[in-house]
Amino acid sequence: MYKKILLTGLALSMAVPAFAEVTIGLPEDVNLLLVNGTEPEIDGGFFSSSSTAILPDGENQIVFRYVPSFKQGQEFEKMNSDVIVAKFTAENEKLEFEFPKYRNIRDAQRFNNNPDWKLVNESNQAIDITQDKLVYEGMQIGRDYEAEMIKFNAAGGAAAIATTNSAAYAAVTAAQASGQKVTVVPVAETAAATNATPTQLPETTAGTTEEEMLMFWYSKADDATKARFKAYVNSQ
Structure with a gap:
């Protein structure tokens, strides 16, 4: 009788569906600023080498900077890209950022003119994204990205969400x-x-x-x- 109960309980636990969500791996050269207009939920912490952003299933909007580093002599130089806004739809997927291979910081600065990046799934297939830039004239330090995104989304551009x-x-x-x-x-x-x-x-x-x-x-x-x-x- 004990064995039957144990096996039944095991079968029931296997039948329970896993909680569906979308995750995005965060490499060191990505500074994720917002998810759906608010501070992102990060598993592993911002300074972890294996940080992951957790998003709900369905339509999502991310705001980020691409910040690759390159060795220049004995030091490292970092390129801060323009702020990218991207909208996409995904269901229960593990996604990863994919960027071109740049040789140096001058080469990487081309990214601002052509933000050629992807979100790829576990099958290494790029999902559809709609992207734009969050342009701000003036001092970049201390920007209120949440306030800027309120205006951005209210304007109703291609990458905007409600x-x-x-x-x-x-x-x-x-x-x-x-x-x-x-x-x-x-x-x-x-x-x-x-x-x-x-x-x-x-x-x-x-x-x-x-x-x-x-x-x-x-x-x-x-x-x-x-x-x-x-x-x-x-x-x-």
């Missing part, structure tokens, strides 16, 4: 473009506010669709997003 933050930004932009004065009214963090629909939110003076959208998405955001959003509105 996010709560981008929807809120689009609503504000539309309201401002129509000449309306936008005032951010904090919504209490209660279950009622979280589950509210646009018509259940506090009425605004103008009562426009844009304002209703703004209030709705604001109620869904976390405290950090609300703070960034208010800072953006107050800076306009």
